[in-house]
Amino acid sequence: MTNVAPFPPLEIPETLAAGPGPGNTDARVLASFANAGLADHMQADVLRGMIECKEMLRAVWGTQNTYTYGVGGTGFSGLDCLFSAILPGDTVVAFVNGTFSGIDGLTIRMKAASREDLRANPMDPRPANVTIVTVPHGQSVSAEVIDRALAEAKPKWAFMAHWETGSGRINDLQGFSAACARHGVLGLVDAVSSLGIEDFSIDNYPGVAGWASCPQKGVLCLPLTYAPVSFTDRYIDEVRANGCHTYVHHPILEARHWGIVDGQDVAAGSYHRTHSGYAVAAFHEALRILLQHGRAEKARDYAHHERALRDAVTAMGCEVTSNMTSLVVLNLPPALAGREKELVQACRARGFGIWPTLSEPVQVRVGILNQLSQAAITEIVTRFAAALNEMGAGLDLDEVTQGLERHYREPMAAE
């Protein structure tokens, strides 16, 4: 056995999280986490907090679905729960237009694979019953592409990401839901990046049977707390009839701790696994903040500030290829092309947390989660412009900030 000397205490600095997520956590959420008392997962106020979170989540998702709750973990934990109804041999069509829908497609291939499919390619199975429809990076998944693929394959399940954070593209949710309904397909949607940013109600998309999101993007709770999910009765019937290969992420069993038993709300949850009073307190506060802000108001604020950031980086010579309102994905000015990773590393080294794309082509991603003020956007824009100048862009910083001020003075003209 090797001896490891005790390390000094871990200190993590404060940074400006200006990427796709996590966002800068609200001080109220951090305070709720830190101020929660020591209590076990069956203590009355922890259980009450989970019931209240469940009710607030229904408002956030815009749904009457009884099976609406949080899955402990990250976004992919909620997605794993969502995909758990897909069993080996099931037919699925999955639309992929970036990093995250690509990983979702891999998860789906793993779930739908037979033992032979897994043995043939254990880390990247390719079951013939799963069709992956690839849409090029930088483009959205359109209603036409969805309808054509579903009409041809007539699968049991279909999957799409609502907002693909890898390329910053919004996909056609209305088109997806309508095509699923038309072809009798059960739709599954990754709403990790859109929930809490866009103003939408999932009950308006009846072709979609299951939804999953994450703690730390639009919902702005801490990572590794709760990934919101919501399932229609149709989805739950499917799991009730056929079962699934998981205890932890079982869509029906996991709901019990949130006070959902046999399709009914009950007064208090029952043990499923050890939930954290700290996580429940933080999640509860994040949902309260979201509902106090108001879904519609918040969506308008994001659109307003994204527009300001987009115009500012465009004025610097960058080309924006995204259409999400929480994130700008851009190509650098031609003279700096190819130096994206160098730029991102230089910024990150100074606590300015922007991101490259995680799959090809290499682009730069600048996000505005919880940065909904002129001051915050100005900070992001000036730090970004200064970093470009260090690479020789030769931008006039006064001109950049004046352009931004003009944008905020004349919002109507700019929008």
Ligand SMILES: *Cc1c(COP(=O)(O)O)cnc(C)c1O
């Ligand atoms: C961030 C993201 C994920 C993954 O979420 P984690 O919390 O990192 O597990 C999945 N899908 C989309 C669309 C995302 O933006």
